[in-house]
Amino acid sequence: MATEAVRETGWASRGSCRASDPELFFPDAPFPEQEARAKAVCGTCPVIVECRAYAVRAGESEGIWGGLTTAERRSLRFPPGWRQRAAS
Numbered sequence: 001m002a003t004e005a006v007r008e009t010g011w012a013s014r015g016s017c018r019a020s021d022p023e024l025f026f027p028d029a030p031f032p033e034q035e036a037r038a039k040a041v042c043g044t045c046p047v048i049v050e051c052r053a054y055a056v057r058a059g060e061s062e063g064i065w066g067g068l069t070t071a072e073r074r075s076l077r078f079p080p081g082w083r084q085r086a087a088s
């Protein structure tokens with residue numbers, strides 16, 4: 001189980017955010033400028049694809065991961081109209 005978790009997030013040790021204040025990515029009260037600054041860090045990150053895929057798959061409910069906010073990740077998991085398509 002622990003090995004699986006390490007494999008799942010092993011890319012994190014190479015993330016550009018390691019040198020950043022965690023508050024930038026997990027703010028108590030997010031505001032647009034802070035979100036833009038966090039996304040700029042993600043934009044330089046060599047593991048953005050892995051980070052985004054993990055966060056969407058895991059359903060991370062807080063913070064900016066892979067350059068996406070919680071709402072943006074949710075829209076990838078549940079695109080508009082997904083309920084109607086599933087019901088038909």
Ligand code: SF4
Nearest residue numbers: 015017042045051066
């Ligand atoms: S994509 Fe962003 S949140 Fe993910 S590891 Fe890179 S810098 Fe950190």
